[in-house]
Amino acid sequence: AQRVTQPEKLLSVFKGAPVELKCNYSYSGSPELFWYVQYSRQRLQLLLRHISRESIKGFTADLNKGETSFHLKKPFAQEEDSAMYYCALSAGVDNFNKFYFGSGTKLNVKP
């Protein structure tokens, strides 16, 4: 069965420190992985997806099929990065909009 695990509920770092939000998944097929972010009082929005292999707001994420992980990383955290981050898995083309979400990690970047 499909499952997305985000082991950390809360991650606190100081401004300028590196940050890594962990995400592990289980899926028997070929998944599409995403990171969504929700800033305070705003709607959930896409941060990045593995197929694009792009960097958004300094964040990157690499899909590691061997470790079934899709960790989100940023070398230097900024206060404006404080938000709730969700890792999500989509089960493929026909199920593209059927996301399995992790429980989320709240990132708190301290000044």
Place this chain on the structure above:
Amino acid sequence: KAGVTQTPRYLIKTRGQQVTLSCSPISGHRSVSWYQQTPGQGLQFLFEYFSETQRNKGNFPGRFSGRQFSNSRSEMNVSTLELGDSALYLCASSMGAGVRTEAFFGQGTRLTVV
């Protein structure tokens, strides 16, 4: 262009009642998905509609149903409400075809069952 609009934003209902939530997708989007967000269970997929047809369904009881109209607007209905149905219900829309389409979320409807 306008984003995904969900109405109403807040709703209070009594156990046993039924409720209908509405979602207007971004213009041109044909897929609408619904999610339930609770502190204990996180975000859980309810169902997805594409061109008026239910394409995917999550593991929720039959009390949860939905539909999509020809203009892609979608409604979600919950019958015989239970206290445990209290949650934030999110709607997401996308073009619906192809892996490179992005899902855009609405701000949600906060349902409280008393």
